[in-house]
Amino acid sequence: MAIVNINPANTWVNQHLNVSQAYDRLYDVFNPDVDGDPDFMSDLAPTISALAGIVGDAINDGKRLRALGGGWSLSTAAVTDGRLINTKNLNWRFPFGAAGVSPGYPGDPTLLMYTQAGMSVAGANNALFEQTRPQALKTSGASNGQTMVGAFSTGTHGSRFQFGAMQDYVVALHIIAGPGRILWLERASYPVMADHIVAGVGAQLIRDDTIFNSALVSFGSFGVVYGIVIETEPLYLLEEERHRLPLNPALRQAMRTLDFSGIPMPHPGEVPLHFEVVVDPHNPAGGGYVTTMYQRPYRTDYDPPTVSSSGLGPGDDLLAVMGQIGDVLGVIVAPLVNTLVTTQYSEFGPGTPKPAQIGTPGEIFFSTTSLQKEMSAEIGVALEDAERALDLMLALPEVTDYPGLVSFRYVKKSKALLAFTKFDTTCAIELPAAYADGTTSYYQAVWQGLEDAGIPFTLHWGQMNNFTPARVRAMYGTAVDDWIASRNSVLDPQSRAVFTSPFLEACGLA
Numbered sequence: 464m465a466i467v468n469i470n471p472a473n474t475w476v477n478q479h480l481n482v483s484q485a486y487d488r489l490y491d492v493f494n495p496d497v498d499g500d501p502d503f504m505s506d507l508a509p510t511i512s513a514l515a516g517i518v519g520d521a522i523n524d525g526k527r528l529r530a531l532g533g534g535w536s537l538s539t540a541a542v543t544d545g546r547l548i549n550t551k552n553l554n555w556r557f558p559f560g561a562a563g564v565s566p567g568y569p570g571d572p573t574l575l576m577y578t579q580a581g582m583s584v585a586g587a588n589n590a591l592f593e594q595t596r597p598q599a600l601k602t603s604g605a606s607n608g609q610t611m612v613g614a615f616s617t618g619t620h621g622s623r624f625q626f627g628a629m630q631d632y633v634v635a636l637h638i639i640a641g642p643g644r645i646l647w648l649e650r651a652s653y654p655v656m657a658d659h660i661v662a663g664v665g666a667q668l669i670r671d672d673t674i675f676n677s678a679l680v681s682f683g684s685f686g687v688v689y690g691i692v693i694e695t696e697p698l699y700l701l702e703e704e705r706h707r708l709p710l711n712p713a714l715r716q717a718m719r720t721l722d723f724s725g726i727p728m729p730h731p732g733e734v735p736l737h738f739e740v741v742v743d744p745h746n747p748a749g750g751g752y753v754t755t756m757y758q759r760p761y762r763t764d765y766d767p768p769t770v771s772s773s774g775l776g777p778g779d780d781l782l783a784v785m786g787q788i789g790d791v792l793g794v795i796v797a798p799l800v801n802t803l804v805t806t807q808y809s810e811f812g813p814g815t816p817k818p819a820q821i822g823t824p825g826e827i828f829f830s831t832t833s834l835q836k837e838m839s840a841e842i843g844v845a846l847e848d849a850e851r852a853l854d855l856m857l858a859l860p861e862v863t864d865y866p867g868l869v870s871f872r873y874v875k876k877s878k879a880l881l882a883f884t885k886f887d888t889t890c891a892i893e894l895p896a897a898y899a900d901g902t903t904s905y906y907q908a909v910w911q912g913l914e915d916a917g918i919p920f921t922l923h924w925g926q927m928n929n930f931t932p933a934r935v936r937a938m939y940g941t942a943v944d945d946w947i948a949s950r951n952s953v954l955d956p957q958s959r960a961v962f963t964s965p966f967l968e969a970c971g972l973a
């Protein structure tokens with residue numbers, strides 16, 4: 464028996480305290496107790512049926528419904544004005560071998576893993592590490608407190624610039640799309656699971672590239688994602704270095720081309736896996752903090768990464784750093800940001816007092832802590848527009864009161880129709896900042912400035928935004944129509960109404 468707790472009407476608040484939402488009911492759903500390891504073919508059924516019942520109740524009661532992930536989004540993508548489902552307790556995972564795979568699957572079946580929706584990124588890293596053949600995620604965000612489904616549903620990414628974002632290694636979606644409609648979605652061009660296994664778990668198989676690519680980044684709008692299949696990599700290490708380099712023509716060229724030949728790199732001639740540049744907009748003359756990570760074969764004789772006194776790990780994200788600023792009311796911002804960056808975002812690696820950091824992806828991107836109230840927006844521009852966007856952001860008058868930083872990461876184009884990483888190589892510019900009026904004024908000025916300058920851009924679905932139907936269409940063009948058509952084909956009108964949220968309506972995607 465699945466266990467479902469129904470919490471009465473109250474207000475839900477996201478982990479970083481900038482979104483609150485009154486709800487009618489909040490469901491906590493738990494897996495049944497089983498003896499030993501759960502069985503893929505029989506032990507999923509109770510929770511699938513409980514969730515399908517919750518969708519049916521929402522239809523009958525005329526309520527809207529949405530699944531929550533880790534609650535790390537800084538936009539209202541995760542909520543709706545009705546009922547919410549806490550999925551975090553559904554965290555079983557199942558590796559599978561050749562017998563479970565479609566004959567057309569081109570990859571290595573031993574590197575596939577099915578995880579239930581609530582598996583956190585940290586949990587996935589641990590689960591993969593524990594496999595007989597240890598494995599790792601191909602990429603993740605800077606922290607790992609998100610659920611896997613919550614993370615890719617908004618297009619979460621790192622800076623593995625020759626790969627892509629998290630949704631780009633998801634190859635099957637197990638979705639509850641209505642009371643009697645349990646779906647297994649894959650690409651027609653990339654079959655994964657053996658048909659008899661899909662039938663065995665009681666799901667209807669739909670293999671269709673457009674539908675799959677629509678459902679991937681759909682922020683809870685295609686139903687409740689119950690489970691996913693991901694492609695992983697054999698376990699590897701990341702060797703991480705951070706150096707402050709002058710923000711000169713050579714670094715600027717690297718930032719707009721990813722040609723690193725003009726800048727000093729820790730391992731000249733070797734292409735890093737991850738490249739990132741952080742600029743303090745109050746002190747661009749101080750240079751850019753360049754973080755590089757190189758992929759190394761796994762071995763056990765290394766010193767795991769160190770944690771700073773504030774609890775931040777080496778891969779820890781800037782948002783965690785900037786959240787420490789707290790209340791900036793009436794304070795001159797520039798010296799505060801300078802001090803925080805120089806103390807918390809230190810250099811390490813050859814030529815600095817601190818050694819390079821070495822760890823598995825789970826050790827480098829280890830933070831799951833919820834920190835202070837904070838704000839963040841992320842903008843996607845084409846690689847070649849990165850420098851123009853930087854100059855525009857540095858020149859805005861509103862930067863004076865902006866208690867934050869500007870960070871540049873790089874991601875290959877995603878197949879997901881509404882991925883904000885939509886350019887051949889997207890430069891994802893994050894603006895992590897303290898919770899302040901100066902932050903929102905700066906975001907507005909940046910978005911307006913990009914529009915005025917005619918620089919095409921997108922915005923991260925899980926971060927702060929100014930989406931309107933017109934802006935979303937300007938960003939994604941006819942992909943919007945294909946996405947809506949896919950959603951209409953997956954959800955019947957009653958279920959569609961249930962999974963339509965105010966956020967979806969504000970984006971013109973309902």
Ligand SMILES: Cc1cc2nc3c(=O)[nH]c(=O)nc-3n(C[C@H](O)[C@H](O)[C@H](O)COP(=O)(O)OP(=O)(O)OC[C@H]3O[C@@H](n4cnc5c(N)ncnc54)[C@H](O)[C@@H]3O)c2cc1C
Pocket residue numbers: 479529530531532533534535536537540541542550580581603604605606608609610611612613614615616617618619620621681682683684686687688689780782783923924925926
């Ligand atoms: C400190 C911090 C650091 C961050 N770092 C990065 C980063 O490095 N890179 C980056 O790209 N982003 C980053 N983000 C943004 C964050 O990764 C995304 O907002 C992500 O979507 C949050 O995932 P979550 O699990 O918390 O999901 P939530 O925020 O709870 O939900 C996200 C979306 O997923 C949907 N969802 C969740 N579970 C299900 C389900 N089972 N079925 C259907 N829909 C579901 C929700 O409805 C919602 O639309 C960061 C955010 C914070 C606060």
